[in-house]
Each structure stands twice: as structure tokens, then as C-alpha cells.
Amino acid sequence: MATSTAVWRVLALLVPAILLLLTAYHGTLDFGSEVSRTTLADQRADLGGPTSGLKRIALHFGRQHHAVDFSSSSDHQSLIKRADPPSNYAALVCKGGLLLESIKAAFEGSTPGISFPESELDNGWTKTSEVEEEDVEAVERRWKGTFDELFGAYPPKPDIKPVILVQNKDYDTILDDHVDRPTKAESRGFYYPGQQLAMSVVSYSAAQHILDRNRNEKPLTKAERDGLLPTIAKLSDLIWLAWSTVTSNPERLRYLARDNISNENTKAVMRYLFLRDKGQANSVVWPGLSYDGDSDEGKALLATPNGRATAWLLTDHGHQMDWRLKSRQLRVYIFSYAGEYCMLWDLEPQSPHSRPKRNDHIKQHTKSQPRRSTEHRFNSGLKDDFDAAKKQGDIAYNEMQAAFDGVCAKEGRDWDPSAFENGWSRKKDSNALPDQRWQDILKQVGKAPTTETSFYVDLVHNKDFTNSEGQPAQFIKSFKGFPLYAQHYIPASSAIIVLQTRSPAYLVKDRFVLQGQQVPSSKQINDQYVPPLNRWSDATWTLWKEKGGGNDLQYIGRDYIANPQTESVMNYIFDQHDNEPHEFPGLEFGMDSDEGRALLGTPNGIGTARLLIDHASELGRRDVRIHIFELEVGYPCMLVDMRPALLQSRALEERDGNSTRYLGLAQGQKKSKRYDKSSPGLALRASARRIKA
Secondary structure (H helix, E strand, O other): OHHHHHHHHHHHHHHHHHHHHHHHHHOEEOOOOOOOOEEHHHHHHHHOOOEOOEEEEEEEEOOEEEEEEEEOOOOOHHHHOOOOOOOOHHHHHHHHHHHHHHHHHHHHOOOOOOOOOHHHHHOOEEEEOOOOHHHHHHHHHHHHHHHHHHHOOOOOHHHOEEEEEEEOOOEEEOOOOEEOOOOOOEEEEEEEHHHOEEEEEEEEOHHHHHHHHHOOOOOOOHHHHHHOOEOOOOHHHHHHHHHHHHOOOHHHOOEEEEEEEOOHHHHHHHHHHHHHHHOOOOOOOOOOEEEEOOOHHHHHHHOOOOOHHHHHHHHHHHHHOOHHHHOOOOEEEEEEEOOEEEEEEEOOOOOOOOOOOOOOOOOOOOOOOOOOOHHHOOOOOHHHHHHHHHHHHHHHHHHHHHHHOOOOOOOOOOOOHHHHHOOEEEEEEEEOOOOHHHHHHHHHHOOOOOHHHOEEEEEEEOOOEEOOOOOEEOOOOEOOEOOEEEEEEEHHHOEEEEEEEEOHHHHHHHHHHHOOOOOOOHHHHHHHHOOOOOOHHHHHHHHHHHOOOOOOOOEEEEOOOOOHHHHHHHHHHHHHOOOOOOOOOOEEEEOOOHHHHHHHOOOOOHHHHHHHHHOHHHHOOEOOEEEEEEOOOOOEEEEEEOOEHHHHOHHHHHHOOOOOOOHHHHOOOOOOOOOOOOOOHHHHHHHHOOOOO
């Protein structure tokens, strides 16, 4: 009996040692078909790695885990190094590199961005903010250390904005087909405006639901699946829309967080990195591991199902975000809390290898701070964009002068407001003041607005209409939403403040491009695909007159320039004048300068030129000057000052004794008895354009 006991004791000591040697040399344990073939890295991952100095080897028999534990004083790094990457790791690194290139192309303006109005959520989605208290506590438990490190403390509950979006109603697809079978897609997020952080807590995409639903019914091709998707289907779009509803400055988003990740593909990559670099995966607390976005690890994480939302958000909505995000210097943090995996993307790290410091997200812009550095951008074609815009601006300027002189003038059509009944809807039409900062600007240049004399109109083209050929036509709709003109009309201040524009013709062209079809000619688009009243200049002038505005319209402000072509030109000009202050009045240029002509030729300037050309008989001769500035860092704006020529040249004309020579033209009379082409006043007025107002 004693001999038997001694034998068993010897075997108990030898068996673990033999198992360890086999594993160290072969990396696997094979006990036949009834035991899963498992790498040591997988065994360590399943068991959460070593605890309290113990190394563990697990043998898998079905779902039962039988572990042999033994003590060892040797360094466990030799085991850590045997952590094997997932089989698709190399493919993820490659795909992540492509996603980085996609982000780069978006910020260079070579790929179009996407903009959705919040109303697009009415297409099948239900939005709530009700969450369970235990969910709030669980998120705080996992993320408190992160918030303490980055921001000093976890925010109080009133400062946390939960948004839950569920696709549980009938909807229309992008192809305008009606679907009466909701996808049950869901996006749950916690949003922290004060910390510039958006967190996705639960996500179940519409595409995945459609695939799951039809797997046992009728397998779908990708094209068939996409044809069943609602107009808003990607998590990145849902995050951006939700974020935009809880903050007045969505462009300042800095952090994207993924809480309690459940996707096995993402977890496999994170588990591999935890084991490789930390030796265990169960409790790698903040700051855990961090990698630059352009490292192999960063690329692999960006390409995971839980990382791709970050890439798509930057690609599709980067044009709506802060200029600082034009740097490719992303940084990702991964950590685990009691086996629950979390990921945080920093969209603006301070340096390639530094962790974000507390309150780094709070910055003040002063005159001594350089606004931009060329190393913040990948775009080497800013000069080309500038030259192209100047060419368009030269054409527009010459047309303006011809219209002012009554030569080859293109008279604009006077539209009756009833024309808006042809497919247009007024989502909002009420007395409302613009942003306080715009009120201050208007007070500085002229007269401060009042609520009684300020009107906000949100005009959306979302109904079927009759085209210019008299044929019925379907309303325009694309991934970017409906055509819209959202603007403040302020007759008392002689001003219009433009918040957002999306013309029908632009969306028609965009839709043909997205569908891979040949884009019709401009004449075909105007005759067949858009309503007769469709241009920004016509819609704006019609509403301006409706709201009591007269021929004294002088200022057109463009709030938050998001158009990539315009922004590229502004970037180039700011870089050429980097020592100048960028708060209003910022940089100012007349039409006798290359900068002024280029700004006039941008998508955000050409509409004003068209308005002056079409309505020259009413508005009279104007001297146009353009201000570009920032309401805050990364908030580019434009103000077009198109005051009557008399006002800008009054000092010289009075000195010359001709103070009333052009009064008729300034007041909007096309021909004046006082007008004399031989007068020296013409040369004086040209000189006045070179003097800052």
C-alpha cells in the first residue's frame, strides 16, 4: 500500500513536467479527436493568464476545463512570447492600412462626405434616452479609471447623454422601396459632450440582422442585402447623428469609445495583444496597451468589426469635424476590466507616443498660436485647389461686372413664394436669432439683430414635384439626405446667415455617381430631375423678399465651412498669412486680389456671385469683399460684404466732389442720369476696392 502511494506521488510530479515539456517544444497538446487541439496562447487566454505567480495549462474536454496548476520561479516571458496571432491578423493589418488611406482621401477632399439631417431617423428608427440604472453603473465601473486619468473625474449623471436608437418601424430603402419588416437594428450609446467623447455600448447593425434573418430563409448576395438597408444603416452614421443631437459643437469630437466588446473577431485580436505584451488578458487595466494608428497593431485594431466604425466615421463625417483631425496620428487604447474588453480611439493625440493628458482637450486659441502647420495635413494639392477656384472666381467676377454695367446681364427670375409648394417643405419657419457670435459680428459691422426682425427657415425638398418639362418627378434623396437650405434672414441687419445648404442638382449628380451611372448634363438635370426653383441664389432671394428684405442686402455669412473644396482654399490662404489673427474680422480680401477671386470661386462663394449677377438690376453695383475667420479653433466661417460701391468709395468721391455721382446705381437703379463713363470717379471707385473698409 505504501509502495502504491509512493508511485502515485511520483506520477503526480512527473505528469505535469512531461506536459510542460511537450507544450514548450510542440506548442500543442493532442489527445485524439475527443480533446480540442489548443495552443498554449489559447489556453492562457481562456484561463485569463497567470495569477499570483501560478502558471496554468488547460486541457479542453468538450466544454469542461481541467487545469493543472504548479508553482514556478522562472520568468513567464518565455510563455508569453508563444502567444500566436489570429489567423487573419496579417489580412487585418493590410485592411487597416487601406482604411487609413480612405481617411486620408476623405480629408483631402477626393472622396465625398456624407451629411444626414436628424429627420432621417424618422425613416424607421425610434430614439429614446431611457436606460437602466445598472447599465449606467456598469459603464462607470469599467471607465472610471479612464475618466479620472484623462479628465480628473467621471462626470455626474446629468452630464451624461444616453441615446438609444432602434430600427423597429417600416422604412424606405435608398432605392425608395418600402419595407414593412423592421431590421431590429440597435445602437446604444453614452455621450459625454464635456469630455468630447462618444461611447458605443451596444450595436447590432441592420446589415447583420438582415443576413441573420435570411440565413435560414434565402441567402442574400451583398447587393441584395444592401438593397434592403434603410437609408441610415451604418453604426458610424448613427453615432454621428446621436452625437450631433447632444452637443452644439459636434465637430469637436475627440474620443470614440467601444464598451464591453463582445465581437469574437475583435476580442481575438485584443486577446493576442494582451497576451503578447502583458502576459494575461483578464485584467489589463487602464491605460492598458496603446498603439499609434499607423502601426501594425493600430491598423489591425482599426480593421476589426469594432474598429471600423471609427474609420468610417472619419471617412464619411470628417468634413464636418475639426481641422485638427486632418492629422493621421490616431492612437488606440485597449484594456480589460474583469474580463470585459474596452477600446478607446484618440483622434487627436498630442504626439505619436504620448498618452493624452488631462484637459488636453481644452485649448485656447490666441494670436501667438500658429493656426495650422503643413505637417497636420496630407494634402499637397492645396495650391492646385486655390488656382482652380481662382479661375472660377475670375469668370464669376467678369460676369458680375458685365451685369453691373448692363452688358450681357443675366436677369434672374422673380419667383413667387408659392413655387416652394412644388416639392419643398418648411420644416421650420419662425422668429429666431442666429448664434450669439454671429449677433456680435453683425453688431460690429452694422446693426445688431433682434428676435422680431430675425427669421429662421429650414427649407427641405422632400416631396414629389413637377419638373420644368411639366412632367411628374420623384423627390431627390441620397445617402447625404434631402436637398435643404437652412438659413437666418435678418432684414434689419441687411444680412443672411447660411447654416447648411445641399442643392437638388448636387444630390442628383451625387446619386448617379454612387450608382455607377453616367451623370446627365446640367440641362437634363435642370429640365428633368430638379424642381424649377432649385438654385440656392433663387431660393435665398425669394425668401429674403418674403421676409421683408429689400435691395439693401449687404452681408451673407457662411457658418462653419464644411465643403472640402472651400476649406482647401481657406487652408491655403491661412497658411500664406499664418501670422494673422483668425478671429473676426480675420483675413479680408477684395476682388482685386488673387485670394478674393479664389474665395469667390469656391462652392461657398459662387452662390453669392450668382445672386448678384441675376439680380443686378435690383441690387445695383456692388464692391465685394470677403472675410475668412474662425468663430473658434477649427470653426471656419466666411462673411461676404457686398455693400454698394458708393459706400466703399465715399471718402475718395467726396474728396473729388462726386459724392452723388453713383448714388443711383448704389440704390439699385440700372441707369442713372448722373452716370458718366468718362468720369474720373470710375478710376476712384476701382482704387477704393484696394482699400480695406
